[in-house]
Amino acid sequence: GDSVTQMEGPVTLSEEAFLTINCTYTATGYPSLFWYVQYPGEGLQLLLKATKADDKGSNKGFEATYRKETTSFHLEKGSVQVSDSAVYFCALSDQNTGNQFYFGTGTSLTVIP
């Protein structure tokens, strides 16, 4: 069945460091891919998405490229800030599996000044 595998956390970085959070997926069809972010005490917010192969999603300095050949959707940011501290979830939706939505386990990021 469909699934999402995310890099284990927690991740701790210094401010202005480069961030990569790995995400790979398994899907029967051609899924849409998402990154969601959850700040402490809040619900999830969509960070970025890509709906087909080679699409690049970007928002707030974060980027992720839909790589069909490696079934990956890694999240990157060139220079993290303290305010980026949150839990990041990779997710997919696949119409071939009846529109179900699958989330990774989440990666906790802490950015220290």
Add this chain to the structure above:
Amino acid sequence: DSGVTQTPKHLITATGQRVTLRCSPRSGDLSVYWYQQSLDQGLQFLIQYYNGEERAKGNILERFSAQQFPDLHSELNLSSLELGDSALYFCASSSGGQTYQPQHFGDGTRLSIL
């Protein structure tokens, strides 16, 4: 503020009881999704409704049921509660029925079973 309202924010009850969680979607959104977030299971998709009809079903137990009303608000009913049902329950909404559309999440209802 996502525009999605969930009530109550916290709920404490005992095993064997029944509770109802409520969700009001963002204005204009027709789809409502329910998720369960727990430490051991992560974020699990439970069910989706679109304009009053069930659209997709995930890992929802038979003890749980949901519905979406004509005014588009939704309720998640949890019965015969067990300790393992303690979790954060999120509702999300989107404008259409396709899951590639962005979902907007509420702040969740924290359910504690004693």
